[in-house]
Amino acid sequence: MVIFSVYVVNKAGGLIYQYDNYVPRAEAEKTFSYPLDLVLKHHDEKVIVSFGQRDGIRVGHAVLSINGVDVNGKNTADGKDILEYFKDPANYPVSIRFGRARLSSNEKLMLASMFHSLFAIGSQLSPEVGSSGIEMLETDVFKLHCFQTLTGIKFIVLADPRQSGIDALLRKIYEVYSDFALKNPFYSLEMPIRCELFDQNLKSALEVAEKAGNFGAGS
Amino acid sequence: MSRQSNRTTDSKKMVGDSSRINNSELFTLTYGALVTQLCKDYENDEEVNKQLDKMGYNIGVRLIEDFLARSSIGRCQDFRETADVIAKVAFKMYLGITPSVTNWSPAGDEFSLILESNPLVDFVELPDNHSTLIYSNLLCGILRGALEMVQMAVDVRFVQDTLRGDNVTEIRMKFIKRIEENLPAGDE
Numbered sequence: 001m002v003i004f005s006v007y008v009v010n011k012a013g014g015l016i017y018q019y020d021n022y023v024p025r026a027e028a029e030k031t032f033s034y035p036l037d038l039v040l041k042h043h044d045e046k047v048i049v050s051f052g053q054r055d056g057i058r059v060g061h062a063v064l065s066i067n068g069v070d071v072n073g074k075n076t077a078d079g080k081d082i083l084e085y086f087k088d089p090a091n092y093p094v095s096i097r098f099g100r101a102r103l104s105s106n107e108k109l110m111l112a113s114m115f116h117s118l119f120a121i122g123s124q125l126s127p128e129v130g131s132s133g134i135e136m137l138e139t140d141v142f143k144l145h146c147f148q149t150l151t152g153i154k155f156i157v158l159a160d161p162r163q164s165g166i167d168a169l170l171r172k173i174y175e176v177y178s179d180f181a182l183k184n185p186f187y188s189l190e191m192p193i194r195c196e197l198f199d200q201n202l203k204s205a206l207e208v209a210e211k212a213g214n215f216g217a218g219s
Numbered sequence: 220m221s222r223q224s225n226r227t228t229d230s231k232k233m234v235g236d237s238s239r240i241n242n243s244e245l246f247t248l249t250y251g252a253l254v255t256q257l258c259k260d261y262e263n264d265e266e267v268n269k270q271l272d273k274m275g276y277n278i279g280v281r282l283i284e285d286f287l288a289r290s291s292i293g294r295c296q297d298f299r300e301t302a303d304v305i306a307k308v309a310f311k312m313y314l315g316i317t318p319s320v321t322n323w324s325p326a327g328d329e330f331s332l333i334l335e336s337n338p339l340v341d342f343v344e345l346p347d348n349h350s351t352l353i354y355s356n357l358l359c360g361i362l363r364g365a366l367e368m369v370q371m372a373v374d375v376r377f378v379q380d381t382l383r384g385d386n387v388t389e390i391r392m393k394f395i396k397r398i399e400e401n402l403p404a405g406d407e
Contacts, residue, residue, distance in 0.1 A: 011401050011403070012401070119404050120404035122404075123404055133404045148403055148404070149284065149287060149288075149403075150287055150293075150294055150369050150403070151283060151284060151287070151368045151369060151403070152401060152402075152403035153284075171288070171291070174284070174287075174288040175288040175289065177284065177288070178281075178284040178285040178287075178288040178289075179285070182281040182284055182285065183281065183285070189280060189281070
């Protein structure tokens, strides 16, 4: 039972806070010798596997690090192009870590704005008047819960589909926001939240919710 | 570390009961120090009134979220419900008093809050040279800022003030318009 992430979106649709609580499980690190039997290609500023799935390395996985050093988009940490690097036999044997590429912060910003616009569809599609926006979005791997306050701030939680008590968690996050972000006089409204106390209290609220969710599911 | 933050949340849960009363002297003194410093800085009652209103506004825009988070009150259907929530829930939560709601205008867009007592002005007397000072003007700013964040533009002013010789403190609130820009989705 895990709560995967928390997003806070301001009135204008901008992401002001984001916290990831999960560790991507599907990561594989292997040592390769020349020539590389995987086919790699560029995609969206990353290098991903397009053919040659094996041993936990799947198509679509991105190159995360080479010889233990995290890569920087399409280039290695020292700035060399990764595909060129792999063509040179002198660089082998090489240890490469593959995994599902995490969303960059720009991507998260874009997705949050997109969700902000989509949220309104819930009330627009509604056959009855006075419907709220999208409150829950379900996939087979996670459930997204959204709570919009009367002032227009949205708190979004991505959790395991079986996790219970998310409504209470959303209200708790609202309380933590009103305490540790708003009561901090140096925090300006609608701006990204960079308050340590907010982070700490949010994490402990997530821990409490995860434990409570476990009890609920077990009984 | 988690125990520490639990303690903070616990003490926050005590808001509104006797622990608050122990702090009200400090609150009165703090507010008094604030007003007298503003008077020294600006030397002009009108300017001080404006500053108090501005400060109140900044407090109000933050306080509304705290109020909504703690009281779980939903959207009010009309101005009368708003008046009731302000008087019976908000004032009670933050100042421990329950003003009465009276003097509704015929159109239902204006009402008065009558405060029998005002914790801000315990022990305060206005001297003669500050006769136009609205001592508790912070409250007007707070109400204006808080309601603006829930899409209501209101005008808030003091019409009677015990500090200036009246029997009761009366705050008049007038609904101006619904703020249509940046409406949260689902509220049209």
